[in-house]
Amino acid sequence: MHRVLVIGAGPAGLAHAFWRSRDPRTEVVVLEASDRPGGNVLSERRDGYLCEWGPQAVRPTAAFEELTAALGVEDLLVPSRPSVSRRWVGRRGRLIEMPSGPGGFLTSGVVSLPSRLRAIGELFVRSSEGAVDESVADFVARRFGKGMVPLAGAMVSGIFAGKVEDLEMRSAFPAMLDIERESGSVLKGMAKRAKARKARGESSKPSLVTFDRGMDGLVAALCGHVAPRCEAPAQRIGREGSRWVVELASGERVDGDELVVTVPAWIAAELLGDVDADLTAELAGIPSAPIVNVYLGQDRDAGNDRLRGFGFLLDQSEATAVLGTIYASELFDGHAPDGKSLFRVMLGGARHPGVLDADEQVVRDAAAAALVSYGRAADEFDFVHTVRIPRAIPQYVRGHGARMERIDARVARHPGLVLAGNSYRGVALGDQLGRPTPLDVAEVA
Ligand SMILES: Cc1cc2nc3c(=O)[nH]c(=O)nc-3n(C[C@H](O)[C@H](O)[C@H](O)COP(=O)(O)OP(=O)(O)OC[C@H]3O[C@@H](n4cnc5c(N)ncnc54)[C@H](O)[C@@H]3O)c2cc1C
Numbered sequence: 237m238h239r240v241l242v243i244g245a246g247p248a249g250l251a252h253a254f255w256r257s258r259d260p261r262t263e264v265v266v267l268e269a270s271d272r273p274g275g276n277v278l279s280e281r282r283d284g285y286l287c288e289w290g291p292q293a294v295r296p297t298a299a300f301e302e303l304t305a306a307l308g309v310e311d312l313l314v315p316s317r318p319s320v321s322r323r324w325v326g327r328r329g330r331l332i333e334m335p336s337g338p339g340g341f342l343t344s345g346v347v348s349l350p351s352r353l354r355a356i357g358e359l360f361v362r363s364s365e366g367a368v369d370e371s372v373a374d375f376v377a378r379r380f381g382k383g384m385v386p387l388a389g390a391m392v393s394g395i396f397a398g399k400v401e402d403l404e405m406r407s408a409f410p411a412m413l414d415i416e417r418e419s420g421s422v423l424k425g426m427a428k429r430a431k432a433r434k435a436r437g438e439s440s441k442p443s444l445v446t447f448d449r450g451m452d453g454l455v456a457a458l459c460g461h462v463a464p465r466c467e468a469p470a471q472r473i474g475r476e477g478s479r480w481v482v483e484l485a486s487g488e489r490v491d492g493d494e495l496v497v498t499v500p501a502w503i504a505a506e507l508l509g510d511v512d513a514d515l516t517a518e519l520a521g522i523p524s525a526p527i528v529n530v531y532l533g534q535d536r537d538a539g540n541d542r543l544r545g546f547g548f549l550l551d552q553s554e555a556t557a558v559l560g561t562i563y564a565s566e567l568f569d570g571h572a573p574d575g576k577s578l579f580r581v582m583l584g585g586a587r588h589p590g591v592l593d594a595d596e597q598v599v600r601d602a603a604a605a606a607l608v609s610y611g612r613a614a615d616e617f618d619f620v621h622t623v624r625i626p627r628a629i630p631q632y633v634r635g636h637g638a639r640m641e642r643i644d645a646r647v648a649r650h651p652g653l654v655l656a657g658n659s660y661r662g663v664a665l666g667d668q669l670g671r672p673t674p675l676d677v678a679e680v681a
Contacts, residue, residue, distance in 0.1 A: 241482055241492035242266045243473075243507070245464035246275020248657040248668035249498035250455065251303060253462040255671045256496075258306075265490060266462060267482065269469035269499075273459055276628070277665065279450030282621055284573035286450050287531045289623050290665075292562050292580065293444035294451070297666040309457045312449075315442030316567050322545030325390050326554060326610045331542050351383025356423075363420040366405065369634040375405040375412070379422055390549040393559045396663060397525045397585030397629045400552065407632035407640070407661075446568055454665075473497075473507045480652060494652040496672075500524065500627060501659035511653075515646035518639055522659050525586040527559075527628035528594075530603035533619030536565070536577040542611045543577065550606070557588035558606040578619070579607055586631055592624055630659040 240256050242249045245268035257264040272278075276290035293316060294300055304310050323334040325346060335341040342352055358380050366375055376388040389400035396403055406413055412422060419425030433439050447453020472483040473495065480495035497504045505519035537543060546567065549560035562580040565572035572578040581603035584591040591599060600620055607613045640660060647653055658668055 237263045239263045239492040240494045240496060241480060241490060242496045243470045244498035245273035246498060247277055247665055250458040250462055251669040252496050252656055252672055254458050257462060266464035267468045267470050268464045268466045271467050273464045274452055274455035277451050277455055279452040283619055285533050285578050285619055286571040287621055288451055291451050292564060293446045293567060294665050296445050299670040300666045303669045307457045312447050312453055313445045314448055314568055316444040319544055320546040320567050324548035326548050326550040331548055331610050347383050347387055351381060354381035355384050358423050359421050363416055370405045371401050371634055372403045372405050372408060373401040386551045389552040393552060393585055394549045397527055397559055398631045399586045402633045404632055404634045404636050407636040470507055472510060474510050496654040496656055498657040512646055518643050523631045524627040525629050525631055526584045526589055526592040527625045528583040528591050528599055529623045530581045530600055531621040532579045532604060532607060532617045533572060533576050534614055534617045536575055540612060543613060548610055552587055556606055557583045557591040557602055559585050561607055581607060592626055596622060630663055
């Protein structure tokens with residue numbers, strides 16, 4: 237029997253194990269450090285509120301749809317309410333609704349009129365290759381004008397919790413560069429893609445989905461097919477002849493023909509120290525940013541329009557460590573008790589890493605203050621809960637693409653070794669679920 241060792245039972249490890257174990261000639265062993273599978277996907281229920289630690293929802297990408305179909309759990313999926321298409325951005329102390337189309341954009345106050353006109357002028361900006369490590373800020377300035385960079389910064393912090401001037405365009409948003417290359421203009425290309433989606437009947441699909449019990453429904457579904465060994469932290473990885481050997485903290489050794497390492501890059505760097513020092517150095521160079529989630533619950537204020545929709549993101553120059561807020565109970569039913577609202581305020585990121593160590597009261601006060609001042613929420617909360625995630629989101633900073641090329645070259649020297657997970661090519665959950673290409677077993681042997 238061909239044995240595949242998977243280290244880490246987060247979404248990447250579980251999905252990888254699920255797909256590989258469909259081949260009856262393959263035995264898959266999943267080793268997980270913590271006492272539960274799921275990694276950053278954790279749905280915690282408290283006092284009738286559903287607090288998601290990681291993803292609040294997932295975009296139903298092709299990989300996600302293929303996986304849920306293979307798992308047979310499509311009927312457990314819950315679409316987001318249509319109102320989540322409403323999004324807000326906080327600038328200069330107030331919330332402005334994000335316009336939904338170019339017409340609305342021109343009349344909105346989301347940025348100054350000259351900046352809006354310049355942004356629409358993107359249609360006529362000649363396509364020119366940016367630097368290979370062009371930052372997201374430089375890309376936005378090149379295509380849409382400098383006036384759009386703060387808005388892009390707010391949107392980027394909602395995905396990467398990162399700095400728009402540090403993140404690398406080709407690694408963080410490769411699809412945008414493809415669109416620019418194909419159509420000569422991002423706006424033109426996006427309009428073309430939207431039209432094609434409509435023609436395929438895809439525009440009526442929900443933009444986000446969750447599971448009936450919360451995002452950990454995905455973990456439960458995967459664990460119906462894959463049985464990870466929890467509380468089995470890998471401590472060292474070695475090679476003995478053609479076999480991979482993983483030494484656990486308990487001293488036990490597990491061996492296999494292939495090794496799929498899905499832990500975050502900084503942990504992979506520690507584990508692979510004996511295998512390849514150059515690879516280890518590259519992996520250790522991928523930074524990550526912390527997130528502090530503060531969940532606030534209160535009576536639902538049905539008359540407050542600012543608290544309807546997906547939530548708000550703040551311009552990175554606002555004087556707060558708050559990145560934004562998801563209106564969790566507006567996205568899906570059942571995430572708050574009847575008559576209540578649940579808000580998930582996120583703080584920290586690459587710009588405010590110090591918030592990770594701030595006092596509990598300081599963090600809670602900052603979260604509540606942002607919700608009250610931007611969303612005009614009532615200043616009384618009957619539910620407050622905080623979760624701190626030290627190395628939450630990998631940062632694809634400038635040079636990440638070149639680093640990935642070096643990592644690929646090092647990995648290619650070690651037959652049977654695979655690196656997967658969100659440290660490398662896609663931070664979102666949906667990016668971790670694709671069907672892996674099985675390695676050529678003859679090549680591995
Ligand atoms: C605050 C936050 C919000 C997010 N929001 C969204 C969102 O809205 N939409 C979206 O698509 N994505 C979101 N994500 C990203 C999503 O959670 C990740 O893409 C996904 O969890 C990555 O999966 P993974 O398996 O690569 O890593 P992880 O989830 O980090 O899993 C890695 C696993 O490896 C285990 N491990 C670590 N060390 C060892 C060891 N030595 N031995 C064995 N096992 C080990 C860990 O315990 C863990 O279970 C969010 C993430 C965070 C943190």
